[in-house]
Amino acid sequence: MKFIDTAIADVKILEPTVLGDERGFFMETFRANEFKQYCSDTEFVQENHSLSKQGILRGLHYQIQQPQGKLVRVIKGYVFDVxxxxxxxxxxxxxxxxxxxxxxxxxxxxxxxxxxxxxxxxSNEAEFVYKCTNYYAPEHDRSLLWNDKQLNIDWPLVDGKAPLLSNKDAKARPLSEADCFS
Incomplete structure (x- = not known):
């Protein structure tokens, strides 16, 4: 597994070594000792799996209390993850x-x-799987506005169309009004 730095030091890309032949492939998706060394000394307590259609934007989510670290991957299709x-x-x-x-x-x-x-x-649809370091706590769940001008996220919108959002995400707050961590 390669651990690749991003523009924010605490956020890491994990790139597995994939062993493949005519039968298919094999890869390790997680190894606790390497994850601890290169990312975080944490324990995962919950794993989630979602299916979404093209043009759907989920997020930007966080929990202001009981914050969750997430190790995310796509097992079908492709997404832009932020x-x-x-x-x-x-x-x-x-x-x-x-x-x-x-x-x-x-x-x-x-x-x-x-x-x-x-x-x-x-993609036409995507299956998204992620491990979390804390349990989902809806009372602490928050959404940050996906198109906040202050953030200026460069979303690769298909055909330039606005994304499909949940009601919660459509009512999300901009960073200037959001609950933040100290």
Whole structure:
């Protein structure tokens, strides 16, 4: 597994070594000792799996209490995955990192606690799987506005069309009004 730095030091791309032949492929998707060395000394307590159609944007989500670190990957299709630093004390507060994750490139993205996370589906549909370091707590769930001018995220919108959003995400707050971490 290669651990690749991004523009925000705490956010990492994980690129597996894929062994393949005419029968298919094999890869390790997680190894605790390497993850601890290169990303975080944390424990995952929940794993989620979603299916989304093209043009759907999920996020940007975070939990203001019981924050979740997430190790995310795509097992079908491809998405543009984004992490936004919500830690006021961080030198990268309000900055974002965007990475294409796909079943083909088999990359994963580590998003630590203190970040908002979201993804936009580029392919016809995408299956998204992610491990979390804390349990989902709806009472602490927050959404950051996907198209906040202050963030200026360069979403690769299919045909330039506005994304499909949940009601919660359509009512999300801009960074200037959002609950943030210290």
């Amino acid at each position: 992490a936004v630093d919500m830690r006021r004390s961080s030198a990268t507060f309000g900055k974002w990192v965007g990475v294409e994750l796909s079943a083909e490139n088999k990359r994963q993205l580590w998003i630590p606690e203190g970040f908002a996370h979201g993804f936009y589906v580029i």
